[in-house]
Amino acid sequence: MRTHYCGQVTESLxxxxxxxxxxxxxxxxxxGVIFIDLRDREGLVQVVVNPDTPExxxxxxxxRAECVLKITGKVVARTEGTINPNMVTGKIEIVAADLDVLSxxxxxxxxxxxxxxxxxxxxxYRYIDLRREEMQKxxxxxxxxxxxxxxxxxxNGFMDMETPILTKSTPEGARDYLVPSRTxxxxxxxxxxxxxxxxxxxxxxxxxRYYQITRCFRDEDLRADRxxxxxxxxxxxxxxxxxxxxxxxxxxxKTIFKETIGVxxxxxxxxxxxxxxxxxxxxxxxDLRINMQLVDVxxxxxxxxxxxxxxxxxxxxxxxxxxxVPGGATMSRxxxxxxxxxxxxYGAKGLAYIKVNDLSAGxxxxxxxIVKFFPDQVMEIMARVEAKxxxxxxxxxxxxxxxxxxxxxxxxxxxxxxNMINGRFRPLWVVDFPMFEExxxxxxxxxxxHPFTQPKATTEEILNHxxxxxxxxxxxxxxxxxxxxxxxxxxxxxxxxxxxxxxxxGISDEEAQDKFGFLLNALKxxxxxxxxxxxxxxxxxxxxxxxxxIRDVIAFPKTQSAACLLTEAPGLVADSQLAxxxxxxxxxxxxxx
Numbered sequence: 001m002r003t004h005y006c007g008q009v010t011e012s013l014x015x016x017x018x019x020x021x022x023x024x025x026x027x028x029x030x031x032g033v034i035f036i037d038l039r040d041r042e043g044l045v046q047v048v049v050n051p052d053t054p055e056x057x058x059x060x061x062x063x064r065a066e067c068v069l070k071i072t073g074k075v076v077a078r079t080e081g082t083i084n085p086n087m088v089t090g091k092i093e094i095v096a097a098d099l100d101v102l103s104x105x106x107x108x109x110x111x112x113x114x115x116x117x118x119x120x121x122x123x124x125y126r127y128i129d130l131r132r133e134e135m136q137k138x139x140x141x142x143x144x145x146x147x148x149x150x151x152x153x154x155x156n157g158f159m160d161m162e163t164p165i166l167t168k169s170t171p172e173g174a175r176d177y178l179v180p181s182r183t184x185x186x187x188x189x190x191x192x193x194x195x196x197x198x199x200x201x202x203x204x205x206x207x208x209r210y211y212q213i214t215r216c217f218r219d220e221d222l223r224a225d226r227x228x229x230x231x232x233x234x235x236x237x238x239x240x241x242x243x244x245x246x247x248x249x250x251x252x253x254k255t256i257f258k259e260t261i262g263v264x265x266x267x268x269x270x271x272x273x274x275x276x277x278x279x280x281x282x283x284x285x286x287d288l289r290i291n292m293q294l295v296d297v298x299x300x301x302x303x304x305x306x307x308x309x310x311x312x313x314x315x316x317x318x319x320x321x322x323x324x325v326p327g328g329a330t331m332s333r334x335x336x337x338x339x340x341x342x343x344x345x346y347g348a349k350g351l352a353y354i355k356v357n358d359l360s361a362g363x364x365x366x367x368x369x370i371v372k373f374f375p376d377q378v379m380e381i382m383a384r385v386e387a388k389x390x391x392x393x394x395x396x397x398x399x400x401x402x403x404x405x406x407x408x409x410x411x412x413x414x415x416x417x418x419n420m421i422n423g424r425f426r427p428l429w430v431v432d433f434p435m436f437e438e439x440x441x442x443x444x445x446x447x448x449x450h451p452f453t454q455p456k457a458t459t460e461e462i463l464n465h466x467x468x469x470x471x472x473x474x475x476x477x478x479x480x481x482x483x484x485x486x487x488x489x490x491x492x493x494x495x496x497x498x499x500x501x502x503x504x505x506g507i508s509d510e511e512a513q514d515k516f517g518f519l520l521n522a523l524k525x526x527x528x529x530x531x532x533x534x535x536x537x538x539x540x541x542x543x544x545x546x547x548x549x550i551r552d553v554i555a556f557p558k559t560q561s562a563a564c565l566l567t568e569a570p571g572l573v574a575d576s577q578l579a580x581x582x583x584x585x586x587x588x589x590x591x592x593x
Contacts, residue, residue: 001070007043011091013075018094020045021070021102023131025112027063034060036096038069041136046084046093047071056099066105066131072098119551123565126556138553142541144260146213149233152255156248158209158235163198165191165215170515175219177228185582191217194534196450197519199236200491203530204522208238213537219562227538227550228562235488236532242474242490245531246429249486253427253478261544263425269478273432282321282408284433287482288426290415294321294407295385297395306373308352312397319400323407324385325414328392329355329367342413343396348406352395354378356387370395412482425543428479432456435473436504444506449475451501452519453489462500478535485540488533495523 002021009018022040029035034049034057049060063069073094084090109125110117112132122129129135150160169176169190176190192198194216202210212234219228237245250269257263270288277284280293298313298320312318325331340351358365359382363375371378385393394410396403415421435455436445445468447453455462456472465471475489492498498520502512512520541553551557558564 005042006038006040006045007088009045009075009089009092009094011077014077014092015075017072017074017097019070019072020047020094022068024063024065024067024069024105026065027060029061036060036063036069036071038071039131041140043088045089046078047073047096048093049096049099053097056096059099059101060096063101064105064107065111066108066128067101068103068105070100070102071096120559120565123551123557123559126566130555135552138541138545138547139555141260141545142537142553145256145537145541145544148256148259149211149213149252152252153209153211153235156209156251158211159207161202161207161210161212163192163195163202163212163214167192167198168515170197177217177219180581180583182581193218194232195234196452197516199234199532200452200519200530201522203236203238203491204525204527208528210234210236227554228558230550230554231537233486233535233537234532235534236530238528238530240531241529242431242476242531245488245490245533246476249478249488249533249535250429253485256540257425257544265425265427269427269429271429271431274430274434275432277430278404281411282404282406283482284430285477285479285482285484286408286428287412287415287421288428289421289423289481290411291420291422292323292325292411292415294323294396294404294411296320297322297381297384300377300380300384301374304374304377306370308350309374309395309397312399312403315399317399318397319403320395320397321403321407322381322385323394323396323411324387325392325394325418326388326420327390328414328418329357329390331355331392339394339410339414343406343410346406346409347402348396348398351410352397354382354393354395356382356389356391356393359387359389365389425480430477430479431475432472433475433477434469435471436468438469442506445469445504447501447505449473449487449489451505451507452491452498454492454497455501459494459497459500462497462504468504474531476533478533480543483539483543484536485543486533486535488531490529490531493523493527493529495520498523 001019003019004013006020006022009020020038020040022038025037025039025044027034027036032051036047036049037044038047049057051057071094073096075092076095078091078093108128110121110128130139166179166189169178169188174193176193179189179191181187181189195212195214199210214232214234215229216232217229220226235249254265257265274284277286279296280286282294296319298318301309301320302313304310309320313320336351336353343351352368352370354366354368354371356365357367363371363378366378382393387393394407396407434448435453437448439446454474456474457465462468462471473489475487477487478485492501538550538553541547542550545553547553556564556566563569
């Protein structure tokens with residue numbers, strides 16, 4: 001139907017006849033000559049329709065934006081003064097000899113170059129929203145990323161293999177999406193939160209390097225970087241430890257950045273223990289482009305009368321930390337109040353601060369309502385945080401979890417608000433994660449990652465450890481610009497260690513067999529040491545494209561309420577369908593069986 005894409009018609013085709021097809025981007029009538037900017041996925045080309053071709057001209061007169069055309073004509077050079085240097089095709093135009101209207105378009109609900117179109121409108125008419133240049137660029141970028149992934153992994157001996165979508169519900173940290181079975185009454189399939197167990201089974205089956213670009217499903221509350229269904233690059237390897245996996249995966253990431261956006265990393269990615277990340281940044285996925293750190297000051301404040309600080313300083317589970325903001329002393333009271341309100345989201349009861357006006361004047365050069373409560377310690381605190389004139393120092397004092405989350409988030413927000421982000425990308429491996437964490441609801445321990453992660457301990461040490469929360473795991477996350485791009489671990493391949501982990505987590509033998517019996521049985525028949533990783537494709541594309549919302553890197557995303565405005569899903573189904581599934585349902589407030 002066409003010989004070239006619109007964006008590929010350049011001066012190399014002058015005096016040749018071409019056929020192009022696409023959408024009317026805009027139509028202009030200039031004194032009897034009609035100009036059409038025709039658009040397809042590769043760009044725009046200008047088409048000229050002259051009145052000396054009356055049939056073609058008559059068709060062009062009734063066109064509007066987004067009509068679909070096929071045009072045949074001769075490529076000619078634009079005259080001096082009409083060249084558009086901002087277009088790849090800006091030095092030529094096509095003189096139309098024939099024009100077919102393949103589809104007329106009604107007036108569209110918003111113009112493609114319209115600013116501030118509401119997200120609900122964009123998602124309802126997603127097929128129109130996807131025609132916009134920025135969305136076309138983003139989805140092309142996504143394609144280039146997946147193509148690069150496949151090529152790199154293929155070249156490094158990995159095999160692309162599928163795993164089931166309809167599977168068994170297993171506890172993996174989030175709610176499952178359940179699918180009722182028609183042929184097995186009162187039983188349900190679950191959509192996979194990840195292919196974790198199946199990829200481990202593939203290692204036990206002898207396929208030592210597996211990968212899959214796969215869909216995953218989690219019924220959880222959403223935010224800017226989450227969706228109920230998302231895509232990840234899933235990877236598993238046999239006979240490789242964490243060092244080997246991180247080396248190969250680092251090569252993958254470097255290749256993706258180089259081949260998709262032309263960014264080269266000529267250095268080995270930094271590594272940081274989890275404990276250091278929490279201590280310095282309050283979060284296990286720090287954005288290293290922001291040159292601010294949390295500094296512990298609890299030891300200086302344990303004996304003061306100001307209980308707001310001394311209480312958490314004396315609490316083994318408490319923390320008192322300071323965050324110095326260079327040049328922040330110019331903040332107004334209103335701005336400080338806004339930051340105080342911001343940290344309250346994370347449970348902070350307030351936000352103490354000290355403005356550093358003149359250090360040479362000692363305590364008299366500090367401006368704050370709190371310095372009077374610890375005058376003997378305040379200058380030592382200023383020295384510890386390396387404060388300078390013109391800085392502001394914020395304080396967090398509470399349970400360590402509250403302080404870490406509040407000051408960690410404040411650090412990022414201030415960094416963004418004050419344009420303190422240095423550099424474009426800062427990749428980081430976070431390693432030595434805790435194996436377990438306390439579950440406040442059950443007063444038991446829970447796995448930080450999943451119960452198949454191998455600890456940095458023997459089976460005997462696991463069973464006899466007095467404080468399992470202190471145990472470390474052989475897990476690793478890749479963080480770029482404050483986003484967790486991927487994570488993985490060495491897996492357990494020994495039945496005795498797996499049983500020890502289940503026991504520590506309070507999972508009985510019966511429950512373990514019910515939930516994971518197929519995996520536990522497979523471990524008995526010769527399981528190689530194995531390790532793996534998964535990358536969030538959507539998040540990775542967000543970073544590469546400098547995009548704020550995950551919904552803008554997915555062709556057909558859900559809203560924050562997990563609904564599809566385009567198809568109006570989820571929706572009601574017929575009573576007959578529910579009856580086939582032996583489900584109970586409600587109609588007009590009446591329950592039926």
